[in-house]
Amino acid sequence: MKRKVTLKQIARELDVSISTVSKSLRNSPEISEDTRQKVQAFAKLYNYKPNNIALSLKNKKTKTIGIIIPEIVHHFFATVISGIEQVANENGYNVIVCLSDESFDKEVINMEMLATGSIDGFIMSLSKETQLKKDFHHIVEVINQGMPVVMFDRITNDVFCDKVIIDDQMAAYEAVEYLINKGFKKVALVTTVDYVSVGKLRTEGYLKALRDNNMMAEEDMIVKIEDIDNCSVKIERLLEEQKPDAIFAVNELFAVTCIKLAAKMGVNVPDDLSVIGFTDGIISQFSSPAITTVSQNGIKMGRSAAKMLIDRLEMEEEDEHYRTEVIETHLVERESTPTL
Amino acid sequence: MKRKVTLKQIARELDVSISTVSKSLRNSPEISEDTRQKVQAFAKLYNYKPNNIALSLKNKKTKTIGIIIPEIVHHFFATVISGIEQVANENGYNVIVCLSDESFDKEVINMEMLATGSIDGFIMSLSKETQLKKDFHHIVEVINQGMPVVMFDRITNDVFCDKVIIDDQMAAYEAVEYLINKGFKKVALVTTVDYVSVGKLRTEGYLKALRDNNMMAEEDMIVKIEDIDNCSVKIERLLEEQKPDAIFAVNELFAVTCIKLAAKMGVNVPDDLSVIGFTDGIISQFSSPAITTVSQNGIKMGRSAAKMLIDRLEMEEEDEHYRTEVIETHLVERESTPTL
Numbered sequence: 001m002k003r004k005v006t007l008k009q010i011a012r013e014l015d016v017s018i019s020t021v022s023k024s025l026r027n028s029p030e031i032s033e034d035t036r037q038k039v040q041a042f043a044k045l046y047n048y049k050p051n052n053i054a055l056s057l058k059n060k061k062t063k064t065i066g067i068i069i070p071e072i073v074h075h076f077f078a079t080v081i082s083g084i085e086q087v088a089n090e091n092g093y094n095v096i097v098c099l100s101d102e103s104f105d106k107e108v109i110n111m112e113m114l115a116t117g118s119i120d121g122f123i124m125s126l127s128k129e130t131q132l133k134k135d136f137h138h139i140v141e142v143i144n145q146g147m148p149v150v151m152f153d154r155i156t157n158d159v160f161c162d163k164v165i166i167d168d169q170m171a172a173y174e175a176v177e178y179l180i181n182k183g184f185k186k187v188a189l190v191t192t193v194d195y196v197s198v199g200k201l202r203t204e205g206y207l208k209a210l211r212d213n214n215m216m217a218e219e220d221m222i223v224k225i226e227d228i229d230n231c232s233v234k235i236e237r238l239l240e241e242q243k244p245d246a247i248f249a250v251n252e253l254f255a256v257t258c259i260k261l262a263a264k265m266g267v268n269v270p271d272d273l274s275v276i277g278f279t280d281g282i283i284s285q286f287s288s289p290a291i292t293t294v295s296q297n298g299i300k301m302g303r304s305a306a307k308m309l310i311d312r313l314e315m316e317e318e319d320e321h322y323r324t325e326v327i328e329t330h331l332v333e334r335e336s337t338p339t340l
Numbered sequence: 341m342k343r344k345v346t347l348k349q350i351a352r353e354l355d356v357s358i359s360t361v362s363k364s365l366r367n368s369p370e371i372s373e374d375t376r377q378k379v380q381a382f383a384k385l386y387n388y389k390p391n392n393i394a395l396s397l398k399n400k401k402t403k404t405i406g407i408i409i410p411e412i413v414h415h416f417f418a419t420v421i422s423g424i425e426q427v428a429n430e431n432g433y434n435v436i437v438c439l440s441d442e443s444f445d446k447e448v449i450n451m452e453m454l455a456t457g458s459i460d461g462f463i464m465s466l467s468k469e470t471q472l473k474k475d476f477h478h479i480v481e482v483i484n485q486g487m488p489v490v491m492f493d494r495i496t497n498d499v500f501c502d503k504v505i506i507d508d509q510m511a512a513y514e515a516v517e518y519l520i521n522k523g524f525k526k527v528a529l530v531t532t533v534d535y536v537s538v539g540k541l542r543t544e545g546y547l548k549a550l551r552d553n554n555m556m557a558e559e560d561m562i563v564k565i566e567d568i569d570n571c572s573v574k575i576e577r578l579l580e581e582q583k584p585d586a587i588f589a590v591n592e593l594f595a596v597t598c599i600k601l602a603a604k605m606g607v608n609v610p611d612d613l614s615v616i617g618f619t620d621g622i623i624s625q626f627s628s629p630a631i632t633t634v635s636q637n638g639i640k641m642g643r644s645a646a647k648m649l650i651d652r653l654e655m656e657e658e659d660e661h662y663r664t665e666v667i668e669t670h671l672v673e674r675e676s677t678p679t680l
Contacts, residue, residue, distance in 0.1 A: 006403060006432070008432065009432075062453075063346060064453060072412070072418045072421050072422065072437075073415065073418040073419060073422055074418075075413065078412045078413040078414075078418065079413060081412050081439075082412065082413055085439060085441065089441075089446075092346070092348065092349075094438070094449060094450065094453055095438065095439065096436050096437070096438055096453075096454075097412075097436070097437040097438070097439075098434070098435065098436055098437070099421075099425060099435065099437075101425065101429075106429075109434060110434065113402075113404060113434055113436075114436075118458050256626060282622060282623055282626075283622055283626050286596060286622075286623050286626050286627040286628070287626040287627075287628070288626070288627070288628025288629070288630075289628070290628075
C-alpha cells in the first residue's frame with residue numbers, strides 16, 4: 001500500500017524543521033537555495049504534493065469549517081466550539097476540530113492537512129509556541145491562496161484577517177479596579193509569561209488600573225507562570241512573603257490554585273484574601289468558594305467567529321477589508337470576593 | 341461556483357430522512373423500490389457521489405484518525421481525546437474531531453464527510469439519538485467497506501468492531517455496595533433514561549447491589565432524567581418525599597445538582613446525605629464538598645482505543661476477530677461521603 005509522505009517525515013529525514021520544509025516547498029526566500037533544492041528534490045522523489053488550495057476552491061465547496069485550538073480540556077475553548085457549531089448548523093455547515101496541543105509544528109501540520117480540500121475556511125486560536133516563535137507563514141499562505149481564516153482569543157496583529165477578541169486589557173483593568181474600589185491595598189497579579197498575547201494584555205490592564213489609582217506596581221507582587229503544573233512554589237512564595245489582600249489571576253486554574261494554596265496556609269478566602277479569576281468555566285462555578293470571575297462569553301465569541309467566516313465564504317465579491325469584533329465581558333460576582 | 345449537494349439537501353428536497361437517503365444510495369432492501377429510485381435519480385441529477393471508501397483506501401493512507409463524540413463541553417470526552425492524541429502523536433498520526441451533538445443525523449453526516457478520503461479509521465462514541473433509534477447502518481457500511489471503527493463508552497452490541505469500555509455495571513455495583521457497607525439503608529439512584537447504554541448498565545449495577553444485600557429496590561427511589569436542564573423538579577421531589585440517606589448518581593452533573601439542591605433544602609452533605617457520582621471530572625474535584633466518584637480513566641480509555649485502531653490499520657493481514665477491552669475503574673473518595 002502506498003503511503004503519502006508527510007511534512008513531518010520529510011523534516012525528520014532531512015533533519016530540518018517542519019517550518020523549513022513548509023517554506024521550502026513554497027519557495028520562500030527565507031530559506032537558503034541549497035536547502036530549498038534539497039527539500040524539493042526529496043518531496044518530488046516521494047511524490048509529496050503541497051496542497052493547492054486555490055485549485056480545490058475552484059472546484060467545490062465542502063461546506064465544512066475547520067477549527068484549530070490549542071487544547072481541548074479547557075472549558076473556554078469547548079464553549080467557543082459550541083458557539084461555532086450552533087451558527088454552522090444554522091447555516092448548513094459541518095465542523096471539524098483539530099488540536100495543536102500548544103505546538104507550532106502540530107498547528108502547521110493540521111492546517112496543511114485540513115487545507116487540502118477538506119474544508120472551506122479556518123477558525124483558529126494560536127498555540128503558545130506559535131506566539132513565541134512569531135512564525136505565521138502557514139496562516140499567511142492559506143489566506144494568500146484564497147482560503148479565509150478567522151482568529152479568536154489568541155490572535156496576532158501580524159496577520160491580516162478577521163478576528164474576534166475580547167478587550168483583554170479593559171476586562172483586566174475593570175477587575176483590578178473593582179478590587180481597588182473595595183479598598184484593597186495590596187493587589188497581586190498571577191499571570192502567564194508575556195509571549196501569550198492574552199496574558200500580556202491582562203497584565204497591562206492590571207498595571208494601568210494601579211497607575212490610574214496612584215498605586216505602585218511592585219515586581220514582587222507579580223507572578224508570571226510558564227507551566228501550570230509547576231506554579232505552586234511561586235504562588236506560595238507570593239502568599240507567604242508579600243501577604244497580598246487581593247489577587248487577580250488571568251485564568252481560572254491560577255485562581256483556583258491560589259485559593260487552594262491559601263486554604264492550606266490557613267488564609268481564608270474571602271475573609272483574609274479576595275480572588276478574581278478570568279474565564280467563567282465550571283471550575284469557577286463549582287469551586288469552594290465559588291470564584292468571582294471575568295466572563296469571556298465563549299459561546300458568543302464562537303458564534304461571532306462562525307458568522308464572520310460564513311459571511312466571507314458566501315460573499316459574492318472579494319472584500320479586502322478585515323474586521324475585528326470585540327466581545328463584551330462582564331464580572332460575575334461570587335464568593336471569592338467580599339459581598340459588601 | 342459549483343457546490344457539492346449534501347445528504348441533508350437531498351433529504352430536505354425529497355422530504356425523507358437522512359437515513360433513508362443514505363440507505364437508498366446503498367440499495368438497502370429496507371427502502372422501498374420507489375423511494376430508492378427517486379433518491380438515486382435525484383442524486384444522479386445533482387452529481388452526488390456516495391463515498392467509495394474501498395477505492396480511496398487502496399490509493400493512500402492519510403495517517404489521520406477521525407473521532408466522533410456526542411458533545412465537547414464534557415470533561416470525560418475531552419480526556420478521552422487527550423488520550424487518543426497522545427498515542428496518535430507517538431505513532432505519527434493526526435487526529436480530527438467531529439461532534440454529533442447527540443444527533444443521529446449529524447453522526448451520519450460527519451461519518452459520511454470524514455470517510456470520503458480524509459481519514460484512515462474512526463474512534464467513536466454513539467449519540468443518544470443513535471442509541472434510541474438503534475440504527476447503525478452508517479457504521480456497518482463504513483466497516484464493510486474496509487475502514488476500521490473502534491467504539492468507546494457508548495457502544496452497541498449490534499455492530500461487530502473493536503470496543504473499549506468500562507464495566508459500567510460492576511463499577512456502579514461497587515459504588516452502591518460501598519454505600520451499603522457504610523450502613524446506609526435508603527440508597528437512591530439518579531440515572532438517565534434507559535436507552536442510554538451506560539445509564540442502563542449503571543442502573544442494573546445499582547439494582548444488583550441492592551438485591552445481593554437483601555435490600556428492596558423501590559421505584560420511588562429511582563429517578564430517571566431525560567434532560568439535565570429540567571432535572572431539578574424530580575430530584576427535589578426525591579429529596580423531599582423519600583428522604584434518602586445516600587444517593588448514587590450516574591454522572592457528575594447529576595451528583596453536583598443533588599448536592600446543590602440538598603444544600604438549598606438545608607440537607608447537609610455528607611452529614612445528612614452521602615453522594616457518589618460517576619466520572620472524575622473537574623466538577624467533582626472543585627465542587628463543595630468535593631465529590632466521591634467512580635473514576636472512568638478517560639485518558640487510558642482514549643489511549644487504548646487509539647492503540648486498537650492503529651494496530652488494526654497497520655496489520656499486514658485482515659483479522660476478523662474483534663476485541664473488547666475493559667478499562668478498570670476505581671472509587672475516588674472525597675468529601676461527599678463520610679470518612680469513617
